[in-house]
Amino acid sequence: MIQKILRLRNIRRIYAIFFIVLFVLLLWLTSFGSMKGYETKLFLELDPLTAIASFLTSWTVYKGLALSLFIICGTLFFGRFFCSWVCPMGIINQIAGSIFTKFRAVDTVALNSYRPLYRLKYYLLAIFLALAVFGSLQIGLLDPIPFITRSFAISVFPMINNSQGWLYLKQPIFNGGTLLGLILLAVIFANRFLPRFWCRAVCPLGALLGLLSFRPLLRIWRDVDLCTDCKKCLGHCHGGCDPQAALRVTECHLCMNCIEDCPEGAIHYGLSKPSSSAQMPLDISRRRLIESALAGAILLPMMHSTITSKTSPQHRVIRPPGSISEEDFLRRCVKCGECMKVCPTNAIQPALLEAGFEGIWTPILINRIGYCEYNCVLCSHVCPTGAISPITVDKKIGKGAGQKPLKIGTAFYDRGRCLPWAMNIECIVCEEVCPTSPKAIWFQTFEVELRDGTTKMMKRPYVDPNLCTGCGICENKCPIRDQAAVRVTSIGETRSSRNQMILKS
Amino acid sequence: MPSKNNKREPDISRRQFLLRTAATCGLAATAGVWGYVFYSKEPVRRSESRILTFKDFRVKDNTVYPNLAVVHGQDADKMVRAAIEKIGGMGRFVNPGEKVLLKPNVSWDRQPEQAANTNPAVVAAVVRLCLEARASEVWVTDVSVNDPYRCFARSGIENAVKRAGGKIRLTTENDFVLTDLKGESLKVWPVSSFYHQADKLINLPIVKNHSLSKCTMAMKNLYGSLGGQRNRLHQDINPAIADLAYAIRPTLTVMDAIRVLKRNGPTGGNLSDVSMENTIIAGVDIVAIESYGLRFLDLKVEDIPFIIMAEKRGIGISDWKSLNVAEMNV
Numbered sequence: 001m002i003q004k005i006l007r008l009r010n011i012r013r014i015y016a017i018f019f020i021v022l023f024v025l026l027l028w029l030t031s032f033g034s035m036k037g038y039e040t041k042l043f044l045e046l047d048p049l050t051a052i053a054s055f056l057t058s059w060t061v062y063k064g065l066a067l068s069l070f071i072i073c074g075t076l077f078f079g080r081f082f083c084s085w086v087c088p089m090g091i092i093n094q095i096a097g098s099i100f101t102k103f104r105a106v107d108t109v110a111l112n113s114y115r116p117l118y119r120l121k122y123y124l125l126a127i128f129l130a131l132a133v134f135g136s137l138q139i140g141l142l143d144p145i146p147f148i149t150r151s152f153a154i155s156v157f158p159m160i161n162n163s164q165g166w167l168y169l170k171q172p173i174f175n176g177g178t179l180l181g182l183i184l185l186a187v188i189f190a191n192r193f194l195p196r197f198w199c200r201a202v203c204p205l206g207a208l209l210g211l212l213s214f215r216p217l218l219r220i221w222r223d224v225d226l227c228t229d230c231k232k233c234l235g236h237c238h239g240g241c242d243p244q245a246a247l248r249v250t251e252c253h254l255c256m257n258c259i260e261d262c263p264e265g266a267i268h269y270g271l272s273k274p275s276s277s278a279q280m281p282l283d284i285s286r287r288r289l290i291e292s293a294l295a296g297a298i299l300l301p302m303m304h305s306t307i308t309s310k311t312s313p314q315h316r317v318i319r320p321p322g323s324i325s326e327e328d329f330l331r332r333c334v335k336c337g338e339c340m341k342v343c344p345t346n347a348i349q350p351a352l353l354e355a356g357f358e359g360i361w362t363p364i365l366i367n368r369i370g371y372c373e374y375n376c377v378l379c380s381h382v383c384p385t386g387a388i389s390p391i392t393v394d395k396k397i398g399k400g401a402g403q404k405p406l407k408i409g410t411a412f413y414d415r416g417r418c419l420p421w422a423m424n425i426e427c428i429v430c431e432e433v434c435p436t437s438p439k440a441i442w443f444q445t446f447e448v449e450l451r452d453g454t455t456k457m458m459k460r461p462y463v464d465p466n467l468c469t470g471c472g473i474c475e476n477k478c479p480i481r482d483q484a485a486v487r488v489t490s491i492g493e494t495r496s497s498r499n500q501m502i503l504k505s
Numbered sequence: 506m507p508s509k510n511n512k513r514e515p516d517i518s519r520r521q522f523l524l525r526t527a528a529t530c531g532l533a534a535t536a537g538v539w540g541y542v543f544y545s546k547e548p549v550r551r552s553e554s555r556i557l558t559f560k561d562f563r564v565k566d567n568t569v570y571p572n573l574a575v576v577h578g579q580d581a582d583k584m585v586r587a588a589i590e591k592i593g594g595m596g597r598f599v600n601p602g603e604k605v606l607l608k609p610n611v612s613w614d615r616q617p618e619q620a621a622n623t624n625p626a627v628v629a630a631v632v633r634l635c636l637e638a639r640a641s642e643v644w645v646t647d648v649s650v651n652d653p654y655r656c657f658a659r660s661g662i663e664n665a666v667k668r669a670g671g672k673i674r675l676t677t678e679n680d681f682v683l684t685d686l687k688g689e690s691l692k693v694w695p696v697s698s699f700y701h702q703a704d705k706l707i708n709l710p711i712v713k714n715h716s717l718s719k720c721t722m723a724m725k726n727l728y729g730s731l732g733g734q735r736n737r738l739h740q741d742i743n744p745a746i747a748d749l750a751y752a753i754r755p756t757l758t759v760m761d762a763i764r765v766l767k768r769n770g771p772t773g774g775n776l777s778d779v780s781m782e783n784t785i786i787a788g789v790d791i792v793a794i795e796s797y798g799l800r801f802l803d804l805k806v807e808d809i810p811f812i813i814m815a816e817k818r819g820i821g822i823s824d825w826k827s828l829n830v831a832e833m834n835v
């Protein structure tokens with residue numbers, strides 16, 4: 001009985017359910033109050049592509065990213081198991097694909113046969129790795145783990161919350177969340193036309209694991225003496241790896257479906273037998289590969305010759321506290337959205353084009369939505385690649401003699417909009433909420449003459465740039481709701497040597 | 506040449522014709538009725554939401570007990586117990602089976618030592634006293650300025666209240682109901698609905714410096730009942746605070762002056778801004794308590810317009826020295 005249930009396919013299914021539940025759970029736990037030291041970034045750290053691409057940009061294997069060696073070494077021995085056993089993106093696509101094919105009369109044998117289209121992912125990988133070698137980390141756009149983490153954090157979780165209203169006190173909202181949700185839906189809907197289209201044709205991590213599994217120790221083998229060429233093994237094949245002919249081992253996800261589907265017992269997983277079929281090597285054209293790597297390399301000077309946060313400081317690009325200098329930041333950030341998920345005030349938002357094309361979906365603070373909580377350093381502790389490096393609260397607020405607080409920007413008054421300055425109306429909410437001690441926002445009392453000739457004492461606010469950390473709570477709480485009268489820009493941020501204004505500070 | 510797509514529609518009978526005509530007339534009539542019913546001269550329909558008013562949470566005055574109890578000591582729990590015992594015990598204020606709402610100051614993501622929020626030991630002591638008076642439920646709420654999860658967790662209040670047997674009620678965006686404060690500068694505002702669900706309200710402020718209003722104590726603590734764009738209150742802060750005290754009449758006020766934030770208020774942040782005063786003040790007269798608290802911040806009643814306004818409206822008496830004050834050490 002147990003032997004009947006614990007077939008290879010069911011074991012794979014148990015793993016798949018375990019990992020997808022673990023993924024959702026860890027991401028759900030990524031918030032103040034429930035994190036409590038859980039390794040919430042585990043999936044990103046297991047991701048070999050994030051590790052290798054960020055290794056190529058900065059020649060380091062950062063902390064937890066070393067965990068990806070488990071997947072790399074496992075793949076060398078066992079083949080591309082990650083895609084159907086561990087990867088949440090693969091599992092979601094698999095579930096969607098099987099639903100789409102189950103209730104329609106489709107020729108699954110034709111759908112699951114190998115197609116030359118599946119070479120595309122190797123060329124995409126070449127483009128992104130070439131970019132990485134020259135110092136631009138764009139892999140996060142298509143790397144499935146950052147992709148799915150970002151989509152869930154920015155679009156799926158807020159969506160669930162909006163329909164349920166029980167996750168948060170305040171509904172998290174995100175800049176361009178709908179766009180990310182639509183992209184995820186498009187990827188899932190592609191399974192309607194070709195099951196696991198994403199995994200087979202697009203996924204650069206799949207391509208990397210395909211390269212790593214070019215000669216694994218253990219594989220799927222077909223016994224040519226027993227096989228009757230019925231092609232039933234193609235019926236549920238995940239990878240589209242042609243188990244009915246010469247298996248393309250670089251495409252095989254080890255879903256084990258062919259073993260279970262074979263009526264003759266001709267397919268097994270393990271070492272080869274004398275009667276095992278020959279297998280196909282990696283099907284890519286070297287010329288195409290070089291061309292796409294060149295294309296990636298050519299993209300680079302193009303990206304460097306535009307105005308981005310790298311080429312000149314951008315006032316709206318306020319990075320979370322602990323972020324490394326902009327050049328290095330863009331070398332490390334995989335746009336996974338973990339920091340956006342964990343931010344208690346919803347201040348950290350995915351950038352659209354504020355930081356240039358390279359900075360799309362990287363984290364920036366939008367102070368009208370939230371602000372940087374003075375005693376909070378959560379974002380720096382969930383970042384898997386160290387783009388936001390871990391800091392302590394003491395370091396952030398500059399506790400201790402001679403220590404300076406970490407600045408992420410500086411607040412400026414727009415005196416044409418500020419109530420006490422422009423309209424002689426009492427306010428200084430900004431001063432009340434300013435979290436530093438002594439407060440960075442201070443006031444002077446003026447005697448002002450009103451329109452009717454009477455006089456009144458009026459407190460008018462100023463910013464002390466040496467005390468201001470750029471946290472943005474003043475901008476967030478300013479009663480001028482649409483565009484605040486006090487606004488934070490990135491100038492003076494500790495991480496930058498260029499983006500400074502004051503000689504002596 | 507005739508068309509190859511020559512499948513013909515069958516002829517209809519008289520009966521079918523009549524039925525179809527009747528059905529079409531019915532659809533047309535339905536459309537007309539809908540149009541008539543929903544015809545409107547306004548572009549949108551406005552739902553009139555009910556506007557509530559605050560109930561009076563006070564209990565009947567009793568001259569047997571002192572108006573104010575001032576207790577000095579080291580142990581917060583003992584001090585709160587002694588103070589409330591002195592003014593008649595919790596049984597005077599809370600009847601068995603009642604729902605009690607506690608309103609400490611939990612505005613900021615700060616630790617207890619920084620004295621930006623009410624001392625958790627004081628809140629816990631009051632929760633226990635309410636439960637001992639057989640309150641059915643004790644809710645602790647505030648509308649924080651910083652992230653509420655962080656404020657309640659890091660102020661130590663969440664933990665202390667849960668251990669004492671009370672319940673934290675965080676206010677979500679849906680928990681506000683429009684309430685008429687009937688004040689000079691505060692009219693209809695969204696107010697946390699817990700104030701309408703509770704039977705008794707205990708105000709648990711902390712004494713702090715405040716840049717605009719000079720001090721924030723019992724009266725300004727009631728600001729934490731409001732939602733909406735309450736930061737506009739600063740534009741007319743003295744009448745606004747007097748309005749709050751006029752609209753919301755707590756059953757009891759227990760003021761925490763164990764640690765007093767002397768400077769850089771109301772956020773503080775530096776231990777050097779905090780002074781140890783080790784005092785608890787309890788009483789029913791919110792204005793008297795407020796005036797008593799001024800001594801910790803080296804202020805006088807004449808400096809604080811909202812206290813004078815509140816007294817003029819008959820909310821309480823600012824000259825606490827004329828009242829029956831019981832002072833003691835525990």
